[in-house]
Amino acid sequence: MDTMNLQNLGWDPWFAQQAALEQGPAVPARVTAVHKEIWLLKTEDQEFLGEASGRFLFNALSALDMPAVGDWVLARVSGPDSPALIEKVLARKSLLTRRTSGKKRDFQLIAANVDTAFIIQSLDGNFNLRRLERYLVMAAEAKIRPVALFSKCDLMPEAERLEKLAQAAALVPGLSAACFSNHTGEGLPAVREFLAPAQTYCLLGSSGVGKSSLLNSLAQEDMQKTLPVREADSKGRHVTTARELFVLPGGALMIDTPGMRELGNMGWDDGVAGVFSDIETLAARCRYADCSHTAEEGCAVLAAVAADGIPAGRYENYMKMRREFSYQDMTLYEKRVKDKKFGKMVKEVMKVKKGR
Ligand SMILES: Nc1nc2c(ncn2[C@@H]2O[C@H](COP(=O)(O)OP(=O)(O)OP(=O)(O)O)[C@@H](O)[C@H]2O)c(=O)[nH]1
Ligand SMILES: [Mg+2]
Ligand SMILES: [Zn+2]
Numbered sequence: 446m447d448t449m450n451l452q453n454l455g456w457d458p459w460f461a462q463q464a465a466l467e468q469g470p471a472v473p474a475r476v477t478a479v480h481k482e483i484w485l486l487k488t489e490d491q492e493f494l495g496e497a498s499g500r501f502l503f504n505a506l507s508a509l510d511m512p513a514v515g516d517w518v519l520a521r522v523s524g525p526d527s528p529a530l531i532e533k534v535l536a537r538k539s540l541l542t543r544r545t546s547g548k549k550r551d552f553q554l555i556a557a558n559v560d561t562a563f564i565i566q567s568l569d570g571n572f573n574l575r576r577l578e579r580y581l582v583m584a585a586e587a588k589i590r591p592v593a594l595f596s597k598c599d600l601m602p603e604a605e606r607l608e609k610l611a612q613a614a615a616l617v618p619g620l621s622a623a624c625f626s627n628h629t630g631e632g633l634p635a636v637r638e639f640l641a642p643a644q645t646y647c648l649l650g651s652s653g654v655g656k657s658s659l660l661n662s663l664a665q666e667d668m669q670k671t672l673p674v675r676e677a678d679s680k681g682r683h684v685t686t687a688r689e690l691f692v693l694p695g696g697a698l699m700i701d702t703p704g705m706r707e708l709g710n711m712g713w714d715d716g717v718a719g720v721f722s723d724i725e726t727l728a729a730r731c732r733y734a735d736c737s738h739t740a741e742e743g744c745a746v747l748a749a750v751a752a753d754g755i756p757a758g759r760y761e762n763y764m765k766m767r768r769e770f771s772y773q774d775m776t777l778y779e780k781r782v783k784d785k786k787f788g789k790m791v792k793e794v795m796k797v798k799k800g801r
Contacts, residue, residue, distance in 0.1 A: 450489035451475075455558060455645050455698055460517050463535045471519035471532045476512045476557075477690040484512050486520060486529060487690075495520045498530040509542070510534065513554035514688040514700055515645055541587045541647060543705075556647045556688060556700045561590045561639065565650035565659065567597040568624070570679045572609055574616060575762045580649055581617060581720045582766070589647075591620065592639055596655040598624040598632060617720055627658040637663065642696025652704025653681020660701050663693050669701055721763050724755060738764065 454475045464473050474486035474495070484495045495518070497511070505511060512518050512534050520529040541555035541562070564580040566572050577593060584591040593613050598606050606624050614622045621639070625632030636659070640646065648656040657669035668691050672684040685703045693699055724746055728736065732743025741747075749755045 453489060453643055453696060454487060454692075455643050456517070459538055460535050464519065467519060467533070469521070469532075471521045473517055473535070474520050474529070475690070476514055476516045476518060478687060479512070479514055480687065483528065484518070484531060486518065486531075493522065493529055495529040495531045498532050501530075501532055507552070508554060509540075509552055511554065513540070513557040514690050515557040515559055515647075517558065539587050539589050541583065541589065541649075543583065555649075555702060556645075558645055559587070559589050559647040559700065560644045561592055561646050562587075563592050563594050563636075563639075563646055563648050563656075563659070565594045565596055565648060565654045565656055567654040567679075568595050568601040568606060568609065569597050571651055571654050574612060575758060576651075577613060578616060578720055578759070578762055579766070581620070583649075585720055591617075593620060593622040594636060594659075595622070595624040596659065597626060597628075599626040599629045625659070627655050627662045630662070633662055637695070640693065640695060640697040643698065645690075645698045645700065647700040648702055650704065651681060652683045652685075653679065654704070656704070657685050657701055660691060660699055663697075663699065664691065665694065721759075721766075724749075724760070724763050727755075 451473060456473065456475075460473065472488065474488050474493075476484050477487045477492070478485035482496060484497075486493055486495045497505070498521070512531060516537065517535040518531045519533040519535065520531045522529045537557045539559055540557050541559055542552040543555060562580070562584045564577065564584065566577060572595065581591050581593075595606070595609065595613070601609075610622050610624060614620050623632055623635045623639075625636050627633075640663070648659065650656055653674035655671075657671045660669050661667050661671065669689075670684055672682050674681050681704050683704055685701055688700055688702045690698055690700045727745040727749050728738065730745040731738065731741065733741055736744050736746075738744050738746040746755070746760065750757060750760045
């Protein structure tokens, strides 16, 4: 298997070791786009379509097992007119997911094998530290280096920009953050500094913040379509509808994604613990081990909020994510019971009221 030329696409010993254990004619390729049940695959010198082999589908247990943008797969290429058959997804170095809010405890795949996430907010009304925290949690959970980028700095006076940048950088010690403008080009050299050849980057953020515009700026050509935001509320129009991987002129690999409508349904674990390490550290000092940090005596978290050691907004966001998480993590059965109990309670309260 000649894989020398795959290194420009991010191939490295991690994947090579796995591929070496496989026998047969399947070749490694990187997934650059997903369209329902068809995957666009890339090797150094060609692009081709792939579909999942029957055996692959049979063995796939959940959405997590399907190929995502950025994945390395082994595919059997047959002829020029028929799609290649994807036989295996190589173990990922990282995986960006979000939990879907449906009934099933399911995940939506965002991108695989991403090294760095560019978390983008625009300075024209999209700037929000609580939202940034959520994205930071998402990146931490996936074990991906986050970089906070603030777009449209042409719309904001310098003093205000610096103030916002400082607020963002203060969220997590050592967080890289920068402002830029796709329109004036200001700050773009600083963004380029984060890029390295054969490393994989993912653009994350609300619709309309300028993710595709940044891709185009960095590529110095229009790779992706962009559209103006709605004037009334500066909300984006969800122009980008699919995730796709592009090779930038300098050799960096960039995944553009559709703006996310909301970012609920987070996991707890490493993600939240990392981003809210200040609160988690305090929580260990609460008098009661099962302290809910809402009303208890001797709650170190509440004490810190009262003493302005922790901003109230940060505390509220922490508590909100905690609630979401504990609900998300219940089994479907537990949820039903809880919902039923709640329904019953509502009924009883109504009865009491009527009976009065
Ligand atoms: N003033 C200003 N406008 C910008 C900047 N970057 C992007 N825009 C504008 O913002 C609008 C939205 O940009 P897009 O790049 O399409 O946004 P997106 O994040 O890709 O949005 P979705 O694909 O919907 O998720 C376009 O009209 C851009 O011209 C910037 O730095 N400054
Ligand atoms: Mg876009
Ligand atoms: Zn407490």
